Amino acid sequence: MRAKITYAVTAAVLVVYFVLVGSRGVLLIKHGTVLxxxxxxxxxxxxxxxxxxxxxxTRFVQRANRLAAELEAEGGLPVDELKRTPSGRVDRDSADEVFARRKAETEDTPDDWRCWFRLAVAYHDARDTPRARKAMQRAIALREGRPVSA
Known part of the structure; x- marks a missing residue:
């Protein structure tokens, strides 16, 4: 819930900023000189x-949340099995184990969006945002029946 509130506040602040910047652009155009x-x-x-x-x-987040809700309804949400240090960081050995299982799962069933979703969650838990995002994009595309690049 906290993440949703943070996202909404950030989006609202950005929209206000875009309006302010846009109004300055219009004022500059109204001034009329070439420069x-x-x-x-x-x-x-x-x-x-x-x-x-x-x-x-926003579309990405909405789609990912839809997949999470669907997976939760099926009882297939991944369990957080990563070991953590006292500071809360993910233990690398634990992460490597989970990644190996999740990758094997996606290699066994590469067209199953659920496997890609669980892999994305594992990447996210380990703070590997670029890989998490790519895996989630693939899960979304597979769920929506869109073609996926290899």
Whole structure:
């Protein structure tokens, strides 16, 4: 729940920022000189990119949450079996064991979104965000029946 609130607050702050930046871009364009119009257009591009990025991330989170809810309903959510140090960090040996099992599971059934979801969770628990995101994107694509690149 805390993550959802943090995400919502961050998204709201970004939207306010995009509106402020966009209004400055419009003011620059209204000024009418070649230089200010050029800068105004450049300034307007930034909020457009930001809105697109925020939209993509929001869709990703919604889809991942849908998969989590579906997997929970099936009773297939992964159990956190990673050993942790007293500070809360994941023990590398424990992580290697879990990754080996999860990878073997995805290699045995590469078209099962559930396996990719569990692998993504293992990566996330070990703070390997790029691999976690790629594995989750693959799980989402498989669940939605979209083609997946090898």
């Amino acid at each position: 200010t119009v050029t800068f105004g257009v450049a300034v307007l591009i930034l909020p457009v990119i930001g809105v697109w990025f925020l939209w993509q991330n």
